[in-house]
Amino acid sequence: MIDPMRGVRGVFAAVLVLEAIVVLLALLVLPKFGEGATPLGVGIISGLALLMIVAAGVQRRSWGLPFALALQVAAIACGLLVPALGVMGAVFALVWVGLLLMRRDVAQKMERGELPAQLVEKQQEREASDLPEQ
Secondary structure (H helix, E strand, O other), rough: OOHHHHHHHHHHHHHHHHHHHHHHHHHHHHHHOOOOOOOOHHHHHHHHHHHHHHHHHHHOOOHHHHHHHHHHHHHHHHHHOOOHHHHHHHHHHHHHHHHHHHHHHHHHHHHOOOOOHHHHHHHHHHHHHOOOOO
16 A cells, blocks of 8 residues: 555655755845854854755654754744744744644544545455456
């Protein structure tokens, strides 16, 4: 049977890559805030984006999701460097809440056997058992 959580993890990875792009775009506005583009600020933002890309690649691991969620906290905390990045971190945190709700719904449907692949499999088993034996 197909693992439906594999698709969910793929969505998690895609969101992390998109978020890394948004974080890197914050480097364009960093010079306009506070002390500007300090080496520390550039390093923190670049490091966060790099870690998000790494997190996208490790979503199949058991610690992949907690790692991604920890990076959401870090993205919001980066709002101290670039306030717009903090706002975007909060927006992506809401996206992650939606993703976690989706994951919960898929898990519940999988447990009840209501996923489309499970229903097709049950239908095929019923049809196979209805065939007359020769």
